[in-house]
Amino acid sequence: MMRWLAVVVCFSLGAPASAQSLANQLFGALRDGSNQQAEVIGAYAKGCLAGGVELAETGPTWQAMRLSRNRNWGHPDLIAFVQRLSQSAVTEAGWPGIYVGDMSQPRGGPMTSGHQSHQSGLDVDIWMLRPNRLNLTRRERENLSSISVRSADQSRVNENFTYGHMALLRAAALDPAVDRIFVTPPVKIAMCNAEDGNKDWLQKIRPLQGHHYHFHVRLRCPRGDRNCETQTPSVRELSKGGNGCDASLNWWVTTYLELLRNPPEPDPNTPTPPPRRGARDYTMADLPRQCAQVLASN
Ligand SMILES: [Zn+2]
Helix, strand or coil: CHHHHHHHHHHHHHCCCCCCCEHHHHHHCCCCCCCCCCEEEEECCEEEEECCEECCCEECCEEECCHHHCCCEECHHHHHHHHHHHHHHHHCCCCCCEEECCCECCCCCCCCCCCCCCCCCCEEEEECCCCCCCCCCHHHHHHCCCCCCECCCCCCECCCCCHHHHHHHHHHHHCCCEEEEEECHHHHHHHHHHCCCCCHHHHHEEECCCCCCEEEEEECCCCCCCCECCCCCCHHHHCCCCCCCCHHHHHHHCHHHHHHHCCCCCCCCCCCCCCCCCHHHCEHHHCCCHHHHHHHCC
C-alpha cells in the first residue's frame, strides 16, 4: 500500500511540469519543417520528423481540411501516398478525390490536442465524407464536418457506408507503403462480408474504437531510416497470418459493446493505478535525443 502511495505522490508532484517545457508546446509552436534531410525519428506515438514536407492545401484530387491546425505535414513518403490515394479515389471509388484530415505538425512530435500518435510524419486521417467539391475555401474547411459511417448503437455500419468507401480502403491497403489502417470495427465486418474476391488485403485493416468519421492510415518506416521504430506486433502477427475476418473481429460488436454498456464494478482489493502518462505529458527527455536537433534546426 505504501509503495502505491509513494508512486501516486511522486507522480502528482512531477506531472504538471509547467517549469520543464512540455514537448507538445515546443513542437506545436513551430510553423515550418526543419531544414534537414527528411527522416522519421522514433515511434508513431513517441517521435518526431526531420525535414517534414507540407501537403499542398489543395491539389487536383484532394483538399487538406482544418488548415488552422497546421497539421498537413509529413514525411515525403506520406505526401506521395496521399497523392496516390487521392488518385485511387477517382479511379477505384468513383469519388472526385479525398478530404485529408490530420497528418503531422511541421516537425512532428506530440500534439497539443487530439492524437497520441501522428508524431513521426507517417500517419494520416482520411475523412469518410465523399467530397462534393474540391474548391472549398479556408473558412469552409474549418466549418464543414465529416460524416459517421457507424450506427448509433455502434454494432453496424449505417447507410453512409458505401462501396466507394470499401474501394478506397482496399486501394489504401494494397499500397505497399502502408503498414496498417485503423477503422471502426463495423466497417471491417461489412468489408469482410462484402469482399467476394481475394480477402488478403483485409489483414492490414485493423478494427479500433472511434475511427468512424475518418479512417487512419499508417505507413511503414521509410527505407533506410535507421531511427524509425517499426510497430510491433505486425499485422501478420496480430491476425496470425490470416485476414482477421473472424471471432476476434466479432468481439468488438459483442463483448466489447457489452463492457461499454455495463462496465464491471472496480475490485476494492485492487489499488487504483496511477494515471497513465500520455503524449501530452511528454517532455523532451521522453523523446529520442535526435528530436532536440529537429526542434533547434532552422
Ligand atoms: Zn489518426
